[in-house]
Amino acid sequence: MPPELPTLSWMAHSQLIPVQLRRGPFTLGDARIAGLSRHTLASKSWKHLGTELYCWNGAREDQSELISAWGRLLPPNAVFAGSTAAWLLGLDVEPARPVEVILPNPSAVHSRVGLKVHRCQLQEFEVVEVRGLQSTAIHRTLLDLCCRQSDVEALVTIDMAVSGNLTTVPALVRYASDARGRPGVRRLRSLAPLGAKAESPMETRLRWLLLRAGLPTPEVQTDLRDADGRLIGRADLYYPAARLVVEYDGANHRERLVEDNRRQNLLMDAGYALLRFTAADINRQPEVVETLVRRALVKVALGA
Numbered sequence: 001m002p003p004e005l006p007t008l009s010w011m012a013h014s015q016l017i018p019v020q021l022r023r024g025p026f027t028l029g030d031a032r033i034a035g036l037s038r039h040t041l042a043s044k045s046w047k048h049l050g051t052e053l054y055c056w057n058g059a060r061e062d063q064s065e066l067i068s069a070w071g072r073l074l075p076p077n078a079v080f081a082g083s084t085a086a087w088l089l090g091l092d093v094e095p096a097r098p099v100e101v102i103l104p105n106p107s108a109v110h111s112r113v114g115l116k117v118h119r120c121q122l123q124e125f126e127v128v129e130v131r132g133l134q135s136t137a138i139h140r141t142l143l144d145l146c147c148r149q150s151d152v153e154a155l156v157t158i159d160m161a162v163s164g165n166l167t168t169v170p171a172l173v174r175y176a177s178d179a180r181g182r183p184g185v186r187r188l189r190s191l192a193p194l195g196a197k198a199e200s201p202m203e204t205r206l207r208w209l210l211l212r213a214g215l216p217t218p219e220v221q222t223d224l225r226d227a228d229g230r231l232i233g234r235a236d237l238y239y240p241a242a243r244l245v246v247e248y249d250g251a252n253h254r255e256r257l258v259e260d261n262r263r264q265n266l267l268m269d270a271g272y273a274l275l276r277f278t279a280a281d282i283n284r285q286p287e288v289v290e291t292l293v294r295r296a297l298v299k300v301a302l303g304a
Contacts, residue, residue: 017045017056017058018034018035018036020034021034021036021056022056022058022059023059023062023065024055024059024060024061024062024064024065024066024069025049025053025054025055025059025062025065025066025068025069025070026053026054026055026069027052027053027054027069027072027073028041028052028053028054029052029072029073030069030072031054041054044057045057049066049069049113049114050070050112050113050114050115051112051113051114051115052073053069053070053073053114063087063095063096064131066096066099067080067084067087067088067095067096067099067133068131068132068133070099070101070114070115071132071133074101074103074109075103075107075109077103077104077107078101078102078103078109078134079101079102079103079122079127079134079135079136080099080100080101080102080133080134080135080136081100081101081102081118081135081136081140081141081144082100082116082118082136082141082144082145082148083095083097083100083145083148084096084099084100084101084135085100085135085136085141085144086141086142086145086157088130088131088133088135089128089130089135089138089141089161089166090164090166091157091160091161091164091166092160092201093157093160096114098111098113098114098115098116099114099115099116100115100116100118101115101116101117101118102117102118102119102120102122102136103117103118103119104119104120104121104122105119105120105121107119118144122136122140125137126139126140138161138166138167139167139171139172139175142154142157142158142161142167142172142188143175143176143179143182143184143185143188144184145157145184146184146185146187146188146191147183147184147187151187151190151191151208152204152205152208154187154188154191155191155194155195155204155208156201156204156205158172158191158192158194158195159195159196159197159198159201159204160201161195162195162196162197163197163198163199169192169193169195169196172188172192172195173189173192173193175188175192176188176189176192177189194211194217196220196221197220197221198220198221198236199221199236200248200250202248202250202279202282203220203236203237203248205282206236206237206246206248206277206282206289207220207237209282209286209289209290210237210246210289210290210293213286213290213293213294215290215293215294215297216239216297218237218238218239218246219235219237219238219239219240220236220237220238221234221235221236222234222235222238222240224238224245224267224270224272225270226266226269226270227270227271232263232266232267232270233245233263233266233267235247236248239297241300242273242296242297242299242300243271243272243273243300244272244273244274244275244293244296244297244300245267245272245273245274245275246275246277246293247274247275247276247277248276248277248278248279248282249276249277249278250279273296275292275293275296277289
């Protein structure tokens with residue numbers, strides 16, 4: 001059956017939308033340049049995103065366009081911060097619920113629908129330009145997120161930054177040591193040494209579960225070899241003294257089941273012990289995860 005074609009009325013209506021306003025969010029000033037008034041933007045064709053910020057209902061959601069539109073609307077000394085800055089810097093986070101900025105005092109700009117305004121003075125080295133927009137630098141961004149996120153989610157973000165080569169653990173530890181008295185610095189100091197090149201947020205959450213349970217700190221993303229030195233796999237988390245591999249099985253595990261089973265057989269044949277956990281295990285049965293890992297470590301310690 002052929003796909004349903006757009007109605008003539010819809011096609012005629014869409015042709016009335018100025019081309020420059022179809023791409024994504026725009027400001028009231030952009031609309032006026034295109035010949036539209038505030039009254040026109042009150043119709044059902046338009047979505048009101050925030051004070052003087054709009055989007056055509058037919059436009060696809062584009063976070064970059066939304067942040068750029070806020071950038072045009074805000075004063076030149078506004079610096080994107082928090083999750084918005086983290087996204088601009090390349091981290092996989094939600095950047096616009098709401099968009100976050102830092103402005104110095106005094107400023108006439110206040111928080112509003114879709115925008116959260118923080119007020120403080122930033123030092124020059126704490127600001128970088130990304131995609132033509134001002135953003136807090138990675139260390140300042142992680143410090144700010146330590147004020148807003150839980151321990152585990154802050155560690156997830158730190159791991160993303162380390163994995164993306166935006167910083168290193170030693171550099172972040174030095175920054176945390178120098179940032180005395182600032183909000184979030186206590187949490188950053190405790191978490192920075194734990195940063196690692198984890199491959200997924202759930203892998204970080206699994207590691208945090210083990211650390212919070214008082215278990216030893218595992219190695220992250222360790223290459224595993226057989227007796228002949230051949231590479232047979234890489235462990236998400238690894239306890240070398242126990243030769244214990246702890247893995248997170250994500251949603252794509254079913255798609256690679258044969259490959260995973262083959263890898264598991266090679267690891268066990270080489271003398272490694274293997275425990276695998278899913279998101280349901282981590283989120284709903286953390287005590288089971290802890291118990292199984294602890295028992296595996298105790299068996300080795302007792303020579304069982």
